[in-house]
Amino acid sequence: MKRLLLLAVSALFLGWFSVTVQTPNHLAKTWAPKEYSGPFGFIRQAFLENLSGPTSDSSALLAGLAIGDTSKLSELAQDNMKVVSLTHLTxxxxxxxxxxxxxxxxxxxxxxxxxxxxxxxxxxxxxxxxxxxxxxxxxxxxxxxxxxxxxxxxxxxxxxxxxxxxxxxxxxxxxxxxxxxxxGFLLSVLATLGILELAPAMAVRLSARMPKWLALLLAVSISAQLACLPVLLQLQAGLSTYSIPANLLSEPLVAPITVLGIGACLISPIAPWVSSFLSWIASLGTWCILAIAKYLAEAPVATVDWPSGIYGVIGGVLVLILVVAWMRSRNRQVRKVSALSISLLVAAIIGGCSSQQFQASSWPPKDWSVVSCDVGQGDATVIKSQGLIAVIDVGRKPGPIRKCLDRLRVVKIDLLVLTHFDLDHVGGLDGALESRVIGTAIITSYQDERPAAGITWRKLSKAAVETIEAGAGLSGTFGDFKWQVLSPHLGAAEAEDSNDGSVTMLFANSQLVFLGLADLGERGQMRLASESSIWLGDGFGEVPVVVKVAHHGSRDQYPELYEQLRPQVSLFSVGEGNEYGHPTDRSLAMVRNAGSSIFRTDKQGSIAIVATSEGLRAYVSGRG
Known part of the structure; x- marks a missing residue:
């Protein structure tokens, strides 16, 4: 009983601690493997330089398993491993x-x-x-x-x-x-405590129904994840549906991979070619782990919703206590009550969160025209017309845009627009490029010297058929849409910074008008309004207008522009609980005063707009 109390109190405290203390307002000391060299840094460096494998990610994961260095592992691979709870391997x-x-x-x-x-x-x-x-x-x-x-x-x-x-x-x-x-420290302590206190009893009970080796593997995996649950809920949205099979399939590969990896690391300064050979052999195993992670991460219902915050922590601790009582109690009646309570508690919690999941399963609608993808604190908009696809910006991370495009069944991007080189607009480019064909790419003509600009240029030069620098007046057709660039002018001489030089575009057909304002600030919006006779004229008549509100709804807006446009729908692409306070009350009030309906990705998930003969309809995927 004392041990049960220790485990429950530890999990509850650390879960509460992670909710209330680990916030952007509190200082936390972090440790980054790629910044560490230490007295044996030359061995690490030689190992990393001589890594080889079937793919770059397979060799990068080997470095993670052997010496904890994930600096070369792509964000896509990390996202897949996170979804199926395999990040502990690195x-x-x-x-x-x-x-x-x-x-x-x-x-x-x-x-x-x-x-x-x-x-x-x-x-x-x-x-x-x-x-x-x-x-x-x-x-x-x-x-x-x-x-x-x-x-x-x-x-x-x-x-x-x-x-x-x-x-x-x-x-x-x-x-x-x-x-x-x-x-990392909290999870390490809780996982170890769970394995020590829960796994032996669980293995005994499971071995009555399956081979002992399988019972032990299951017991260790389940025990560690149950003990870590209160903290894990603060790091990921919901529960990983396939974490147990992912770990069961991956764990047998870990020991031989690690042994070969450590051997390759130690010998790398002396015999680099031997190190490369050993790492290539070991990377065959990591390639299998990555394939498992990718397959299960892309499987249906890869996560199950669970409450966030302190209520999620309390629910996780209650489940943990009941599982320990079920497994360790010698009283048969206590075990029965605990098992029944677990079933009722989990059913109540997941059932209470399932409405969004059912809603998401029927999203997107078949005849969508515009989608604002939920990519967190960033921008990503998708437009469809007559089977053609345009994507405007790709968010900060590859995972969210890849997930959104997969759900929309996008296999080819005919027009890719990257409005500027801020990472929350171009950082997720790999997720958009993966397994997809790119036609024409349009980028800002603002001269940006930041590394992200050079990296983006290089990726587009390999992936896109052609890359064009945007300038006001550039126009074309896209399905039954006519599009044109409104700003900046070619060369972006008027732009004060990258936001001011971000590409704003207008898409118009007989059913709707879409205006993407990127991160254009008030000064840029004022210039846009002063040139409205060129692109707006007498207005759009009865055609409804959809606006992607500039800069995630920051205060830096020009209300007169929105008054001119009178949009029916205003889309706010913004991250939940972001540290910038977006969208601001000022920007929300501004679009309300313009008579617009408000849709926000931080509250409603991805948003699909459908144009009908009766007007616009919006369908939201829900969060999670």
């Missing part, structure tokens, strides 16, 4: 330390050495590995606990594993209190 932890110690003991087992010498050599090897991979919180936790266990073994004192975990946590927090603000 966090060097107890499994890596166990492999290192196991390899050392295998070598030392053939030598006639005393227990003290063997233990000291093992601890030295562990210290070397920590210095090689870097002081990542999960590494510190695992290495300290392993050191405590080995020291206890040397002294002939065998304490409980849970006590060893508690001791190492106390020691680490005394040494570095900032670890308490690190998600």
């Amino acid at each position: 966090a060097v932890s107890g499994a890596n330390c166990a492999i290192v110690i196991g390899l050392v003991y295998v070598v030392l087992g053939r030598l006639a050495l005393s227990r003290m010498i063997k233990t000291l050599i093992s601890i030295s090897a562990l210290v070397f590995y920590v210095l090689l991979v870097g002081p990542e919180p999960s590494v510190l936790r695992a290495a300290t606990m392993a050191g405590v266990v080995m020291l206890g073994h040397l002294l002939g004192r065998r304490g409980g594993a849970t006590q060893g975990l508690a001791l190492c946590v106390i020691a680490l927090l005394i040494a570095d209190p900032w670890l308490a603000t690190n998600y």
